[in-house]
Amino acid sequence: MTDAKETQWDELITHGSVVSKQHLADYFAEDPERFxxxxxxxxxxxxxxxxxxxxxxxxxxxxxxxxxxxLQGWIQRLFSGEEVNDSEGRAAMHWALRLPVDAKCQVGDDxxxxxxxxxxxxxxxxxxxxxxGQWRGATGEVITDVINIGVGGSDLGPLMxxxxxxxxxxxxxxxxxxxxxxxxxxxQLSQLLRDKKxxxxxxxxxxxxxxxxxxxxxxSTALQWLQRSFGRRASAxxxxxxxxxxxxxxxxxxxxxxxxxxxxxxxxxxxxxxSLWSAIGLPIALKIGVKGFRRLLAGAHDMDEHFKSAPWRxxxxxxxxxxxxxxxxxxxINALSILPYDGRLKQxxxxxxxxxxxxNGKSVKRDGQPVTRSTCPIIWGDVxxxxxxxxxxxxxQGTEAVTCDFIVPVRRYDEARHHEAAEELAxxxxxxxxxxxxxxxxxxxxxxALKDADELPTHMRYRGNQPSSTLLLDELNPxxxxxxxxxxxxxVFVQSVIWDVNPFDQWGVEMGKKIxxxxxxxxxGEDASLEDTDSSSAGLLRRIEAEWxx
Amino acid sequence: xxxxxxxxxLCALVSAAGxxxxxxxxxxxxxxxxxxxxxxRGGCPYREPGLPEMLAExxxxxxxxxxxxxxxxxxxxxMIWLALSPTDMDQAFQxxxxxxxxxxxxxxxxxxxxxxxxxxxxxxxxxxxxxxxxSTQRVAASLPDLLIEGAAVSGFIxxxxxxxxxxxxxxxxxxxxxxRPFNRRRDNIxxxxxxxxxxxxxxxxxxxxxxxSFMNDMANxxxxxxxxxxxxxxxxxxDKRIGESYLYPGCGFGGLSFSQDVMSLASTxxxxxxxxxxxxxxxxxxxxxxxxxxxxxxxxxxxxxRGRKVAIWGVAFKPESARIDNAPALKLIEALWAQDVxxxxxxxRALPALAEWAGPxxxxxxxxxxxxxxxxxxxxxxxxxxxxxxxxxLPHMKGSMKQPLILDGRNIWDPTFMKQNGFxxxxxxxx
Numbered sequence: 001m002t003d004a005k006e007t008q009w010d011e012l013i014t015h016g017s018v019v020s021k022q023h024l025a026d027y028f029a030e031d032p033e034r035f036x037x038x039x040x041x042x043x044x045x046x047x048x049x050x051x052x053x054x055x056x057x058x059x060x061x062x063x064x065x066x067x068x069x070x071l072q073g074w075i076q077r078l079f080s081g082e083e084v085n086d087s088e089g090r091a092a093m094h095w096a097l098r099l100p101v102d103a104k105c106q107v108g109d110d111x112x113x114x115x116x117x118x119x120x121x122x123x124x125x126x127x128x129x130x131x132x133g134q135w136r137g138a139t140g141e142v143i144t145d146v147i148n149i150g151v152g153g154s155d156l157g158p159l160m161x162x163x164x165x166x167x168x169x170x171x172x173x174x175x176x177x178x179x180x181x182x183x184x185x186x187x188q189l190s191q192l193l194r195d196k197k198x199x200x201x202x203x204x205x206x207x208x209x210x211x212x213x214x215x216x217x218x219x220s221t222a223l224q225w226l227q228r229s230f231g232r233r234a235s236a237x238x239x240x241x242x243x244x245x246x247x248x249x250x251x252x253x254x255x256x257x258x259x260x261x262x263x264x265x266x267x268x269x270x271x272x273x274x275s276l277w278s279a280i281g282l283p284i285a286l287k288i289g290v291k292g293f294r295r296l297l298a299g300a301h302d303m304d305e306h307f308k309s310a311p312w313r314x315x316x317x318x319x320x321x322x323x324x325x326x327x328x329x330x331x332x333i334n335a336l337s338i339l340p341y342d343g344r345l346k347q348x349x350x351x352x353x354x355x356x357x358x359x360n361g362k363s364v365k366r367d368g369q370p371v372t373r374s375t376c377p378i379i380w381g382d383v384x385x386x387x388x389x390x391x392x393x394x395x396x397q398g399t400e401a402v403t404c405d406f407i408v409p410v411r412r413y414d415e416a417r418h419h420e421a422a423e424e425l426a427x428x429x430x431x432x433x434x435x436x437x438x439x440x441x442x443x444x445x446x447x448x449a450l451k452d453a454d455e456l457p458t459h460m461r462y463r464g465n466q467p468s469s470t471l472l473l474d475e476l477n478p479x480x481x482x483x484x485x486x487x488x489x490x491x492v493f494v495q496s497v498i499w500d501v502n503p504f505d506q507w508g509v510e511m512g513k514k515i516x517x518x519x520x521x522x523x524x525g526e527d528a529s530l531e532d533t534d535s536s537s538a539g540l541l542r543r544i545e546a547e548w549x550x
Numbered sequence: 551x552x553x554x555x556x557x558x559x560l561c562a563l564v565s566a567a568g569x570x571x572x573x574x575x576x577x578x579x580x581x582x583x584x585x586x587x588x589x590x591r592g593g594c595p596y597r598e599p600g601l602p603e604m605l606a607e608x609x610x611x612x613x614x615x616x617x618x619x620x621x622x623x624x625x626x627x628x629m630i631w632l633a634l635s636p637t638d639m640d641q642a643f644q645x646x647x648x649x650x651x652x653x654x655x656x657x658x659x660x661x662x663x664x665x666x667x668x669x670x671x672x673x674x675x676x677x678x679x680x681x682x683x684x685s686t687q688r689v690a691a692s693l694p695d696l697l698i699e700g701a702a703v704s705g706f707i708x709x710x711x712x713x714x715x716x717x718x719x720x721x722x723x724x725x726x727x728x729x730r731p732f733n734r735r736r737d738n739i740x741x742x743x744x745x746x747x748x749x750x751x752x753x754x755x756x757x758x759x760x761x762x763s764f765m766n767d768m769a770n771x772x773x774x775x776x777x778x779x780x781x782x783x784x785x786x787x788x789d790k791r792i793g794e795s796y797l798y799p800g801c802g803f804g805g806l807s808f809s810q811d812v813m814s815l816a817s818t819x820x821x822x823x824x825x826x827x828x829x830x831x832x833x834x835x836x837x838x839x840x841x842x843x844x845x846x847x848x849x850x851x852x853x854x855x856r857g858r859k860v861a862i863w864g865v866a867f868k869p870e871s872a873r874i875d876n877a878p879a880l881k882l883i884e885a886l887w888a889q890d891v892x893x894x895x896x897x898x899r900a901l902p903a904l905a906e907w908a909g910p911x912x913x914x915x916x917x918x919x920x921x922x923x924x925x926x927x928x929x930x931x932x933x934x935x936x937x938x939x940x941x942x943x944l945p946h947m948k949g950s951m952k953q954p955l956i957l958d959g960r961n962i963w964d965p966t967f968m969k970q971n972g973f974x975x976x977x978x979x980x981x
Contacts, residue, residue: 134888138853140845237853
């Protein structure tokens with residue numbers, strides 16, 4: 001590490017030793033202007049970090065640290081299509097998926113914008129045909145149910161966004177339903193196939209490599225389900241009418257049998273967990289229409305531009321990323337809880353778990369050396385009001401320091417102004433907002449938020465000083481959600497620069513898949529030897545074998 | 551009596567002509583449109599037996615005259631008679647607003663239009679809300695249109711029964727007086743509340759639609775079971791409890807009054823929070839049935855229709871009509887277009903309506919000659935059973951078509967005979 005970097009770390013840590021002794025309640029007591037100084041607005045997002053345990057001086061140190069790590073240079077490399085994913089030798093250009101059609105983006109010989117928009121248009125054709133009720137099954141029936149088969153990035157993103165934007169569902173004549181099946185054991189798929197009609201059901205097989213075993217197993221179950229209904233001779237019609245493939249590997253799709261005109265492509269330079277902006281987002285477009293999908297892209301694109309151009313002090317992804325670094329590396333807080341106060345965002349914590357932990361859950365630097373500081377914290381969460389009845393106890397009175405991101409839209413049920421139940425529902429949302437603010441306040445201030453706390457018994461008291469950020473969305477819509485997701489993507493990138501890890505690979509998930517294959521042979525009795533495994537696995541295998549033999 | 555009838559529906563014309571024929575002085579207020587133009591030229595917009603002659607006679611006799619909708623009723627008139635199209639409810643309120651109320655004038659409104667249940671009460675309220683509503687008679691009565699097309703005139707003159715929904719004694723007496731000439735043999739006016747009368751009309755159409763959808767459902771099963779639905783239909787029709795009408799399977803029913811009647815019953819119930827479960831299914835089955843010929847074509851050509859050419863005979867929602875409202879052909883054409891099929895259409899009367907509906911497009915060609923539509927076609931779909939299609943020139947057809955595939959949506963041709971003539975033939979529930 002260069003001296004400049006070390007110097008900045010030393011200064012930050014020295015500064016941290018003073019700040020960490022302060023209680024958030026004192027900061028608020030000292031400075032009534034704290035919120036005014038410590039919140040930023042970009043587009044539909046208000047980012048309040050005044051409940052983080054830091055001072056204005058901290059921000060200056062963090063900005064110096066970012067500069068020492070050449071954050072500007074890295075952003076430049078990211079957005080010029082350089083191979084920032086060095087372990088896999090490729091660029092990471094998810095941002096290019098949301099470029100407007102008139103943007104110029106040339107990387108090497110490739111006109112990226114036109115490639116992206118060509119696929120977007122192909123997707124639009126398919127989406128419009130399905131939504132118009134003119135996509136036909138093998139018997140000519142209108143397709144009414146689309147099942148997305150994918151896992152990881154090919155599942156979490158589309159699933160999270162379709163649920164979040166449920167209120168923006170555009171009606172179709174046939175009443176189109178979109179479903180998701182991901183788990184390797186077929187749990188969701190078996191449930192879905194039970195009450196869907198083969199004649200009017202189609203499958204979207206989403207896999208970047210088109211070799212993902214989880215996805216291909218589910219896909220083959222789906223294919224056999226159709227063949228049982230239509231007969232094996234109908235295979236060509238079945239593939240032509242009931243399967244769409246989304247992948248970066250066209251020849252693998254062809255090999256599996258996806259008809260060429262039903263293939264949607266994306267590129268090696270799109271990471272799985274960054275892929276919902278590509279044709280992987282097909283289920284989103286099916287649900288909210290292509291117009292809505294373009295709004296989602298526009299929100300993310302505007303965040304890209306903000307990230308590229310705003311000064312660090314006003315740059316939401318930079319502030320968020322650097323404050324995360326501060327919490328992890330200076331305040332030693334190793335857990336981040338994602339707490340949306342809106343039931344539509346139920347999947348958001350799961351989505352961010354993958355985005356952050358698969359990106360930055362690394363302990364080897366880009367140069368192959370082990371890291372010397374902590375990297376990505378443990379991230380988990382749930383819909384806030386429900387989590388209040390689950391793990392908030394630990395947040396308030398446990399021994400672990402945890403930082404929280406509270407995420408909540410200000411307006412809701414606005415679109416249903418003329419709906420009869422709008423008033424009751426709006427009142428419910430107010431209750432949710434009140435809970436959100438109350439929890440972050442109590443977490444920050446502790447007893448100082450209470451009257452006469454000194455008189456309470458110790459088990460009824462609150463330590464406080466748990467830092468949190470609050471993200472207020474004007475309202476949850478395709479545009480604001482696009483901006484929100486892109487904000488976290490870039491936050492993750494900022495942190496990866498400071499931690500010097502490659503956020504775009506995931507070597508930690510590879511080996512398990514391979515061992516599973518050799519273990520499968522043992523379970524199926526194709527490989528009888530148990531010596532090459534450990535005694536725990538051998539013991540479990542013997543128990544399982546006994547069951548499958550009987 | 552002086553009676554002012556509003557509307558350009560078949561019901562409006564039959565009522566106006568029938569009332570004039572018994573001596574009433576009738577003004578028919580016709581909304582602007584093709585029907586108004588035909589009437590103004592002295593023609594009759596409907597091919598209904600007896601109707602053109604009756605209109606001509608009554609015009610000559612001076613008891614039947616035409617008027618615009620915005621012209622107020624005759625100054626001697628107390629009774630207005632609405633037989634508007636189901637979608638023209640707003641017009642009904644406009645007409646009421648325009649009624650002269652000077653000199654404490656009483657008004658009786660007889661509603662024959664098929665509006666949602668409860669509409670007659672709403673119309674009555676609108677009448678009462680006009681100035682002078684407290685001191686005069688302001689009544690709306692429901693007299694549902696139960697006419698049977700093809701026998702509409704005789705059905706009016708020799709009605710088996712009238713259903714009158716009216717709560718006012720004055721109103722009942724007035725309507726009974728207007729209908730007295732048609733009511734001489736025995737009292738055949740059945741009196742009930744306005745809502746009940748409206749609901750009866752909707753229930754009747756709902757039942758007829760249910761029979762058709764039931765038969766279509768049976769036909770689809772017959773396809774699977776290799777049974778000829780025509781024999782089944784004849785067998786069923788001989789059962790006195792069932793009877794022969796409304797048992798013809800086909801590629802779906804359309805028409806403004808028919809399908810909209812059904813729909814308004816379904817939406818009336820849905821609005822009240824109760825699900826009309828059976829009628830909801832009836833509608834769904836019918837919408838699905840409209841695509842039955844498409845599905846046969848789709849399977850015949852192995853789920854790929856790109857670049858094919860399909861001929862359609864008949865787009866009117868029924869024979870003898872120039873109208874295409876909710877016609878099965880429209881759904882078929884949309885399905886074909888979506889698969890990049892070029893559609894060639896012949897219809898004796900409905901081509902102008904179709905052209906207006908479709909707008910200019912490359913993948914639709916309209917033909918005045920039914921055989922010209924067949925040239926190089928990959929299939930012929932028979933959708934409306936015009937008489938001219940019943941016994942066509944088969945060798946000529948076969949010679950023109952690229953692929954002699956016949957999809958008969960009305961079962962007008964004999965499967966065996968068609969096959970003998972070298973066609974691949976598929977009907978609805980038979981082949």
